[in-house]
Amino acid sequence: MAAASATAPAAAAAAAATTSAPHVSSEDSLWEDIDNASVSELMIPELFLGLPPVQDVLATRTSEQQEETLQALMPYLAADLSNKFNYNKHGIASLERPRLAIFLKRILSGLPSPYYAADASRPWFLYWCLGALALLGEDVSEYRDGMVKTARYLQNRTGGFGGGLGHLSHLATTYAMVLSLVIVGGQEAYEVIDRKAIWEWLSLLKQEDGGFQMAQGGEVDVRGAYCATVLISLLGLPLDLAPISPLKSKVDASFNLHTKLGDYVRRCQTYEGGISGLSSAQHSWNLYYDPVTADYTKWEASPYKFTGEQIFDEDSRVNTSHPVYVLPPVKVDDVIGYFSKKQGF
Structure with a gap:
């Protein structure tokens, strides 16, 4: 677990925002009336907590495979996993x-043909x-x-x-x-x-509202903002739009791949909280926010300090993952360092 101080374009998603008073629909009220206990009880119907009431006595390859699958799944469905894993004193299974x-x-x-x-x-x-x-x-x-x-x-x-x-x-x-x-x-x-080709391609995907298409002629959503930002940062791509960009004739010379990106991500925040896939242009509510710069260049991370007792075994600890790129931090430093030393493409 790592705690990070945000200093990259993708961090604009966490910017403070206020919305107009949300309308509480009847559907919202319905969900509020359903407590966690009743939801968990409905997750697995009782019928599936035991063996099927009717089983074919004719032994075939299919029936044998079905029986093997049932035997493998039943402990999980019945929550009887005491013999499946090694648990510590906190009831946490060890990572095998x-x-x-x-x-x-x-x-x-390699994967088999069904894949x-x-x-x-x-x-x-x-x-x-x-x-x-x-x-x-x-x-x-x-x-x-x-x-x-x-x-x-x-x-x-x-x-x-x-x-x-x-x-x-x-x-x-x-x-x-x-x-x-x-x-x-x-x-x-x-x-x-091919970094140059990716730069030109991203310039084609860049939208005037700050977002990115997922593919040429494809949808524009918050995934594109994140994926494009990561590619630009890791590969050390120029921020200027490539000459082939259709936006070149529509925007001023200062418009680049980062322009309005933070604003776009903030517009994807919903009145319920969190981030939706689409910007506010596709919503019927209004969002007001304080201007926050999106021109961040560095992230800093440090291990989270737990104040209580560690509940997982030390042998189950995995290596650190970068909070922005979801990569080993040493790999992030290596690739950014490699491309930062290159002259041009």
Whole structure:
């Protein structure tokens, strides 16, 4: 756990804001009347807390697999996990590091054919698995060559990465792919990223209200603001709009990739609190805020100091993750340092 003092564009989401008095709908009142206890009781119907009342006696491959699945799931459904995990005196299960590492590496070695339905999520599988292995302290450099080859397949000449081979570039998959390359690290992984093309592509996605499209012709939401900001920062991209940007003829010369970004994120705050996917332009309520600069350049983080007793075992502790980039801090420093030393692209 880390406590951070915000000094980056994405931090504008936490800016103080006040809204007009919210209208409390009948639906809001309904949810307020439902307490936590009644919700938890309804989470798992009683029918599913025991074995099925009717089971086929004919033994087939399907019925055998169904029985295996039932036996694996029943302890979880019935909340009887005393024999499944090792618990400490606080009732907290220990992190089974070796088994988790094996599971993650198995996914990275290849997935079976049914996963073709998730073909557009390839970069996310890579990021989740590599990120988790890094948190466990595993050496992920062995995946560098494979990551570089995969990046070449998924990268488009027009900038950014698609989710699968031949897919159009998308900000979310580009974010996941770039972070995966940063996790494995090394010059070859950094240099496979076409930074100039990404800069030009981001200039096409930039909107006059400060936000970013997720893809050319795609939706504009708060994800784009975050993903674009991370890419600009990690890759050391210029803030000026590329010459191919359609905004060049609509805005003044000072308009850049960060312009109005903080304002856009603040407009995504809802009257209930928190951040919605869309800006206030798609809402029927008004938001008023105090101007706060979005031109932050540095984050500082320090371990959170618990005042009470630690309830998890020290063996279950994982490595630190950067509060902004969701990467090992040493990886963040390395990639930013690498690109800051380069002259141009």
